Structures are given as structure tokens and as C-alpha cells.
Amino acid sequence: MQFKEKGLTRRQFIKKSAGAMGLLSLVSSPLLPILGRAKASETDSGEDHQQEKKHAWSMVIDLKRCDGCTGLDIPPQCTQACISGHFAPKGHKWIEIYDVELPGGGKYFLPMPCYQCENAPCVNVCPVGATYHDKDGVVLIDHHRCIGCRMCMAACPYQRRFFNWGKPEVPPEASLAEYSPLYPVPAVRGTVIKCMFCAHYLQDGRLPYCVTACPRKALYIGDLNQDIAGNGTEIVKLSKFLGENDAFRNKEDLGTQPRVFYLPGHGQDAGRKADDDRPLLPNTWAWGGEGYNKKVGVWPWEKEVK
């Protein structure tokens, strides 16, 4: 009688418990990642995180020497070399030169690669661990994992990240390249892409495309751990070089700790005056053509705009 009133037999109890467990596991399944691997990619790329950090790649850009290639009447060669080296999709300038106005009139040129920040906002916000620091301190992107949410682009205070909005049109030779996060060629549609300090070259002891291509030798690639930097023709002791030349970092106050240092100047070593108003010449892409500009028309019934 008592049991009847409660309306619960053992069989029902077991059934219901199983149901409740099932429901509970279903509901809590989004919580699983907490238990799983919180820091995904590092372990995944096959590199041992405990391994001694050999390098701390960094870059020094001597603004005294950078005239944006305006003195040579050519487009910025760092950007151009980067485009052709990485078969960068049309419009992507992973290293880009901005002109910044000087308080006393005139302007200087500021080449901006990805800063590979030590406290990188982009790495913090990635929901799937697709962007991560590799053992040498370079911020890489795993394009097979990236879901294209663009949270990292919102987080980057320097706007150094690009998105492959459509299927990137790249020359046929790009498809010969073997993809790796160190050398993301060919670019993958629907994912974020950026400068990665040519980490595949650094591995082999070679210099990045932009450093080699700079006609003014304004770019130095270096290693903070070994305290050394070079631009292809000269080698400097990094700490001394930064200290003696009043090095600064962009938006230091944000606490992102960029690994790119600037030596203040306006291209005077390349013979440029601050009030020289010759503009930067536009970079060119040998590929992409109209393909990357493929987009839908203003109205559904219109043909695609080319």
C-alpha cells in the first residue's frame, strides 16, 4: 500500500535514474572541456612543452632607416616579399607600413608585422586553441582547427590579423607547398591568418622574407634568449642595441609585451626628411585577380559583382 502510494517500483526507479543520468550528462556535456585539455594546441603539435625554450624570436625595426621605399620609388619591399613568399591572398599585408603623423608636422613610416606578443590577447580568447605560442615564442595558427569565429581579430589591439573571407585565389605553385602552421600555404578559406615571423625559415637558420628584402636593411630579426640580432649584413648585441637606441614598443601601456621593438626615427638614415610627403606606393598581387573580389550582388537577383 505504501509503495503503491509513492508510485515508484524498483524497476521504475532504475529507469528514471538512468534517464536522469542521461539527461544530466547531455546537459553538462558543454562542461567537458573544463575537464579536458584546457591548453590545447601546444601538446597537439607534437612539441614537448617542457623542453627548454631555445629561442625567443623578436624583431627590431630601425625607423631611422625606413623610408617606406619612397626614396627608391618602389612599393614597400618588405610587404612585397611577404606577399610573394607566402602567396598571400589578395589584399592581405601581413607586414604593413603605416604613415604616422609627427607632432611637429611631417610623418614617419611604421612597418607592422604581427608583434608575437608575450601576453597575447588573441591567444587568450581563442575558443579552440587554434592560435597558440610555439616553443620559440611565435604566435601560430592551426588552420585545420580554426573555426573562424574571429574573436582573435576582435581581441588584437593592433589589428594584425586577417580573415580569408572567401576561397583565397592563389597561384598554382602555392598548392605544391606543404601546409604547416609555420608556413600556412595555401591559405585556408574561413580561417584567420597573419604574420608568423617566417618561423619555417627561422628553424633552418634563414632570415624572414621581409628582413632579406628590405633595401634599407632596417629590419633585424633576433633572439632575446641568445641576445643577438641581425639584418643580413650586420650582427648586433640585442640588449645593447635596444638600450643605446631608445627602443620602444607600440602601445606599451596595454601590457601585451610585443616582441617587436622600434628604434625611433623618420627615415633620416635613408636620406628622408620628416616633411617629405611622397606617399607609399601600392603593393601588387600577381594573383587573386578578380577572384578574391567575388562577392554577392547588392540584390539577390543581380549577378555577382566582379
Added chain:
Amino acid sequence: MRARVETFTERLERTVLSPMAKSSNSYKALVLFLLAVMFWGLYAFIVQLNYGLMATGMRDTVMWGLYLVNFVFFIGISHAGTLISAILRVSNATWRTPVTRMAELITVVAISIGALMPIIDLGRPERVWHIIVWGRFQSPLLWDIVSIASYLSGSILYLYLPLIPDFALMRDRFGRGTSNVKRKIYTWLAVGWKGTPEQHHRLEKAIGIMALTIIPIAVSVHTVVSYVFAMTLRPGWDSTAFGIYFVIGAIFSGLASILIVMAIFRKIYHLEEYLTERHFKNLSHLFLVALLFYAYLTIGEFLVPGYKMAIEEKHLLELIMLGQDAGWFWFFVVGGMVVPAILLIFRIGRTIPRILVAAVLVNIAMWIKRFIIVVPSLKVPLMPFEFGTYTPTWVEWSITAAAFAAFVLIFAVFAKIMPLISIWEVAEENEQREHATEGKGK
């Protein structure tokens, strides 16, 4: 006396259940129209899958657009329901009874649609499972997913529990006349409800627990939605007040939605006896409080950075208040704050139309406010270059329209399979009132 009580309950059952038994032609026309809009949106989504996000107006500077605006908007109106009904339940506001069901239904529908938006927004929607497999809890997006999933499951439970006695009623009422399948479904949904005191006690207890549980979850949902923005170093987003700002904004637009839904169903389902002017008035008081609170937070959000005029904030304020997006912003200020406040404070004209106009204005203005939050902040250059631009394409507008159509459609379908007013609670309340007057009479 006894007979009058019977009539009340009978009439209640008849009015609330009758729309579920038959469908009018205009209902069918509405469903067809909504389906057409949804299929159009589906076509737009296929175009987007085909072209990639190239089909949208989003580009490298303004990399989020309408989809995120809709996301914040729908998650916002989802607060209508559960939070408001739970707060009223916990605070024992008895007048809430005929309102809660609709509120809870808004929540479940809005949150389902809102949660779809970021997935549509992904560059690689087919990789969404990566979040489960490789999710990192450091990312605000993962907080969103956990929080929204909990809110959705909690809200479904919270909608379902008070429905059990009503499902039992429908099992008994529809038993003979309707199809076998329908009866079986209602029998299954009613989980053996017999209306014994023991069952009543347990149900009340369960509802009470859910009401308490859902409040912190609801608050957390909109807080972490705001954190997607607030955790970045962008002008306008980089704010510690963003959590509460979004929560209040959600309650504000949620109340507006519930008022609209109430007015619509009052009219077409003839619920005038249960949804009285008093309900509209009481909710409009809450609505006004939310409006004033939101206005206060909005002033703070603009005054504090506007006083200091840090360069990026200055660019943003100029863009919003004087520049390209000024039209939107001032529409929000006038149409979403000033006019509704006047309508709610000065009681000119008939009550329900007056409150309804305010609610409609607020919902439009709050969608625009979400646009003002998401887009202009992204237009501001963080580096020395030109301002970004953003013009949504027809693909984005179509998917947005489809989202709204889906909201109305799911709501309309649910309105056919469950009573929109909690019959047993209203009947119970009426009985108590009758007892009270009887007691006084003696």
C-alpha cells in the same frame, strides 16, 4: 457560489484550450508566410556557405556584423521570460500567474534562435564540434556556450514543470475526440499526473527550486555575452560595467517583448478576462524601472569615456553621436528612451495601446542599440588608418529576417500545442480568491 467557481474554471479551460483545437485560415496563412521567409533565409545561408563569408558585408576591420547583433538581441529578449517569471515567483507576486507561461515560452524560443546566430557567423560552421573537442575554458566564447546551454536546458525544464498539470488536463479533455497519437503524446508529457496533494506538493517544490536556480544562470548568460566584447581592448567595449549593462538591457527588451506577446495573444485568443489592464500596468511599472536603469547605465557608458576623451573613445563617440552612425544612435535615444518614458510616465490615452506602442518602440530601438554596440566600435581604427565601413548584404538581411520569422513561427506552433496561460495555476488562484471573499462574507 459553488456553481460560479465551476463556471470560471470551465470558461477558463474553454477560452484557453479552444485555439488549440482548431486553426483559422489567417493562422495558416501566417504559417505559410513565415515558412516562406524562413526558406528564403535558408537559401541565403546556402549562398553564404557557397561563397564563404565573402557573401556578407563583414571585412577585416569590421569583422562582426548583423549576426552578432541578432545574437545579442535574441539572447536579450530571452531574459523576458525565465528571469522575470522566476523573480515574480520568488517574490510571490500573485498577479504574475497568467503571464509566466508566455514569458517562459519567449525564453526558450529566443534562446534557441539566438544560439544559432554565432554558428551562422562562423567562417567554418562545419567545424563547430571543435569547441566540444578542443574547447579552452579561457575563452569568453566558451563561457557563453556553457552558460547558454545551461540556460536553455534550465528554461526548458522550467517551462515544462508548470505545464505538467495542464498536459494532464489536455490528456483528459482531448482524450476521446482527438487522434490516438495526440493523446499518447499528452499522456507521455503529463507523466502520470493525477493531481494528488502529494504530487502538488512535489511539483510546487520542484518549480520553486528551478525558479531559484534559473535566476543566477540567467544573470550569468547575459554577463558572459557582454564579456565576449568586454574582454577585448576596443573602445566602447573595454568597460567593467558591461556585464550589468547587458543584463539590464536584456531585462528591458525582454519586458518589451513580453508586453507585445501578451497584447497580441490577448487580442487573438480572447484572453481579456485573464490578461487584464492590471497585468499590463504592473508590468509597465517594471518596464519603466528597467528603462530608467538602462538610461542611467547608458549615460555612464558615454559620460565616463566622453569626459576623458582618450583618442580611440573620442573617435567612437564622434562616430556614434555626430558621424555615420548618429542616425541610429539618436533614434535609440529618442525612440527607445525618451518617447517610451513619456508614454509610461504620463498616462495619456488608453492603457494597453499606450504601453504597446512603448514596447514596440523599445524593441526596435534595442535592436538598433545592439548594432550601435557591436559595429561602430569595430569601425574605429586602432592603428593609423582609415575608419572601417560596414554595409550588410542581402544575405545578412535575409538571414536576419528568417531568424525573426523563425521566432514567430516557433512561437505560433507552440501556442497550438500548449495552453498559453497556466490553467491550473489561474484556477487555483481564483479558488483561493473565492475562499477569501467567502471567509470575509462570513
